[in-house]
Amino acid sequence: MGLDRADCRILRRLNSSNETPGPALKNRINKLLESGFVEEKNFGEVAITLRGQLELARWRFRKLPRSRYAISGPLPGGNMLEKIFKSSQST
Secondary structure, three states: OOOOHHHHHHHHHHHHOOOOOOHHHHHHHHHHHHHOOEEEOHHHOEEEOHHHHHHHHHHHOOOOOOOOOOOOOOOOOHHHHHHHHHHHHHO
């Protein structure tokens, strides 16, 4: 489930302080509770969960450009370095 601006705004407010949102946002809070982004505390207070913080971070950095290059697998010449380090350790 993705977030929209209103949900993101609620999560930001909960992340910055333990302020309880007003009753006008009850439907939004219920939706966030069902998705696991917030949890209920004592006396009806809500707090952001770790999952909500992760989703908030994803929302924040969603427009970053993707890297053009990705390195996967062993590095070229990595075996050569391993041989050098292994040989220097054995002597």
